[in-house]
Amino acid sequence: MQILFKNIDMKGLANIDIYEKQGGYQSLKKAFAKKPEEVIEIVKVSGLRGRGGAGFPAGLKWSFLAKDVFPRYLACNADESEPGTCKDRELLEKNPHLLIEGIVATCYACQIETAYIYFRGEFQHASDLMDKAIEEAHKKGYLGKNIMGSGLDLDLYTHLGAGAYICGEESALLNSLEGRRGEPRLKPPFPAVEGLYGKPTVINNVETLCAVPWIVNEGGEKYAAIGTEKSKGTKLVSVSGHVKKPGNYEIVLGMPVREIIFDLAGGIRNDNRLKAFIPGGSSVPMLTADKVDVGYDYESLQEAGSMLGSGALIVMDHTVNVVEVTLRLAYFYMHESCGKCTPCREGTRWMWQILGKIQTGEGVGAQVDKLLDICDNMSFKCFCPLGDAAVGPVASSIKCFRSDYDELIKKLEGDKVAT
Amino acid sequence: MFVFTSEEKNKIEKIVGRYPVKQSALLPLLTLVQRRDGYVSPEAMEAIGKELELSPAYVQSVMSFYTMYHAQPTGKYIILFCHNISCQLNGADELLKYTAKKLGTDVGGTTTDKKFTLHQEECLAACCGGPMMRVNDTFYENLTREKIDQILDSLP
Numbered sequence: 040m041q042i043l044f045k046n047i048d049m050k051g052l053a054n055i056d057i058y059e060k061q062g063g064y065q066s067l068k069k070a071f072a073k074k075p076e077e078v079i080e081i082v083k084v085s086g087l088r089g090r091g092g093a094g095f096p097a098g099l100k101w102s103f104l105a106k107d108v109f110p111r112y113l114a115c116n117a118d119e120s121e122p123g124t125c126k127d128r129e130l131l132e133k134n135p136h137l138l139i140e141g142i143v144a145t146c147y148a149c150q151i152e153t154a155y156i157y158f159r160g161e162f163q164h165a166s167d168l169m170d171k172a173i174e175e176a177h178k179k180g181y182l183g184k185n186i187m188g189s190g191l192d193l194d195l196y197t198h199l200g201a202g203a204y205i206c207g208e209e210s211a212l213l214n215s216l217e218g219r220r221g222e223p224r225l226k227p228p229f230p231a232v233e234g235l236y237g238k239p240t241v242i243n244n245v246e247t248l249c250a251v252p253w254i255v256n257e258g259g260e261k262y263a264a265i266g267t268e269k270s271k272g273t274k275l276v277s278v279s280g281h282v283k284k285p286g287n288y289e290i291v292l293g294m295p296v297r298e299i300i301f302d303l304a305g306g307i308r309n310d311n312r313l314k315a316f317i318p319g320g321s322s323v324p325m326l327t328a329d330k331v332d333v334g335y336d337y338e339s340l341q342e343a344g345s346m347l348g349s350g351a352l353i354v355m356d357h358t359v360n361v362v363e364v365t366l367r368l369a370y371f372y373m374h375e376s377c378g379k380c381t382p383c384r385e386g387t388r389w390m391w392q393i394l395g396k397i398q399t400g401e402g403v404g405a406q407v408d409k410l411l412d413i414c415d416n417m418s419f420k421c422f423c424p425l426g427d428a429a430v431g432p433v434a435s436s437i438k439c440f441r442s443d444y445d446e447l448i449k450k451l452e453g454d455k456v457a458t
Numbered sequence: 459m460f461v462f463t464s465e466e467k468n469k470i471e472k473i474v475g476r477y478p479v480k481q482s483a484l485l486p487l488l489t490l491v492q493r494r495d496g497y498v499s500p501e502a503m504e505a506i507g508k509e510l511e512l513s514p515a516y517v518q519s520v521m522s523f524y525t526m527y528h529a530q531p532t533g534k535y536i537i538l539f540c541h542n543i544s545c546q547l548n549g550a551d552e553l554l555k556y557t558a559k560k561l562g563t564d565v566g567g568t569t570t571d572k573k574f575t576l577h578q579e580e581c582l583a584a585c586c587g588g589p590m591m592r593v594n595d596t597f598y599e600n601l602t603r604e605k606i607d608q609i610l611d612s613l614p
Contacts, residue, residue: 110478119583120580120581120583121581122542122543122544122580122581122585123543123544123581123585124581124583124585125583125584125585125586125587127583128583128584153478159583160489160524160526161526161538161582161583161592162583163595164595164596164597194476196476198476198482198485198486199485199486199489200485200524201485201488201489201524201525201526201527202524202525202526202527203523203524203525204580215485216482217479217481217482218479218481218482218483218484218485218510218512218520219481219520220519220520220523221523221524222523236478236479277585277586278586279544279547279585279586279588280543280544280547280548281547281548285544285585285586285587285588286586287586317543321542321543321581351585353543353544353547353585355547359547363546364543364546364547367541367542367543367546368542368543371542371580371581374580375580377523
């Protein structure tokens with residue numbers, strides 16, 4: 040089932056003529072024949088959930104926009120920075136018009152006249168390609184004044200960040216877009232009420248908006264018929280790490296993780312044994328190999344003790360000591376903590392320091408418990424989700440692989456005896 | 459003395475026109491200067507502030523938040539070498555060390571001929587092609603020692 044990746048490897052798909060020949064921009068005719076609120080209803084019925092990480096129903100999010108307050112804005116989140124995740128970049132570079140089409144349909148539904156695509160700074164190349172696609176769409180009348188006679192005026196611009204993971208958090212993204220430090224804002228008010236420039240704002244991930252044209256074309260019910268009872272539709276999964284064929288794969292939600300790793304991605308390198316996997320990007324808890332038969336959908340992964348997150352499946356074979364991996368992720372969150380709130384700023388650094396000691400063989404057993412204590416003091420106590428994200432890999436690695444920690448600590452005691 | 463050319467002035471006017479509030483153009487203007495000069499000098503911060511009606515101190519406070527802006531001159535090529543989890547699992551640490559040794563610089567440093575600046579980087583969204591690096595705007599994936607030699611040796 041290919042919705043997002045249909046024709047993805049077709050040569051020249053980024054060119055508007057070729058995109059149109061594949062049926063591109065047809066959903067706009069369908070959308071414009073309906074009232075804006077009917078388009079929102081279609082997306083609500085589809086059950087499409089935000090693909091950036093939070094998994095919040097997209098149509099519902101749109102219906103929270105403050106009534107009768109204008110202008111409204113749309114900010115597309117193309118700040119893809121979650122370690123393990125590289126699906127949006129493929130969509131952006133290979134099929135930019137799919138995103139533009141999704142944005143136009145969404146802006147019609149939400150009555151928005153100005154939209155921005157916020158790219159992470161390192162996506163200069165993708166942003167340049169998007170500028171070209173936007174120019175093409177303007178020439179064809181899919182952007183600009185009175186689009187296809189619908190009465191919708193829409194300007195779409197690209198905007199580059201400059202290297203800050205936190206800007207993927209929606210309120211930090213808005214601050215960055217306003218020319219400020221990318222620190223998160225207190226919620227409520229939520230962006231749908233007071234977002235960009237204090238106005239109602241829709242923020243959606245690239246993949247979410249790219250699913251909109253198909254849903255408008257085929258109908259919400261048809262999309263809702265795909266997947267599981269609560270996790271509807273298809274999802275792009277970035278499979279990386281110790282697999283034979285790493286890559287982005289579009290799956291129907293609910294597919295067992297085993298099939299993704301062993302069928303789509305070709306299995307473990309050198310036919311090694313699977314040790315652990317992180318199902319939804321570095322921020323979600325890691326799982327042990329015995330969970331490999333769990334379905335890849337929001338509910339099943341949560342039941343298994345983790346989350347679907349951004350859809351990045353990171354696979355580790357039996358040669359890995361998870362402390363080494365956890366240390367690297369702890370460094371990442373320390374580096375990316377914006378420093379606004381104390382538990383995150385101090386907690387991430389402290390965890391990284393302790394993990395470093397354990398990794399180099401200077402750790403003692405009590406430090407593992409100290410790590411868990413820090414996790415407790417950060418969970419749900421930080422200003423924004425980054426703090427909770429930092430806890431994910433540390434707490435889960437101890438829970439699932441305490442023996443990996445003990446191995447490094449025992450080594451020290453053994454060494455001491457030897458000297 | 460830092461000045462914007464008339465061509466740049468036109469470009470700035472266009473950029474500012476995208477937003478209802480001038481300040482929104484701050485990151486785009488910092489990027490514009492950095493792409494021209496390789497870094498953003500105090501004089502440039504002042505000039506940007508003038509364009510957007512912001513104090514130089516405010517420009518600096520925003521700029522210092524983002525890792526991609528440099529306050530000091532950098533090499534002709536900026537290498538961002540990913541060391542995050544997917545690349546780490548596929549041998550990025552060893553290759554980063556190799557690259558640093560090959561260039562004769564520390565991670566974070568610039569070669570004496572000012573050709574290369576080498577940075578260790580957090581995830582660049584090319585996880586399925588790890589190990590990877592970005593040299594200026596180009597992504598290079600599935601790196602090996604041989605590939606790194608070939609890429610870096612061929613840059614003019």
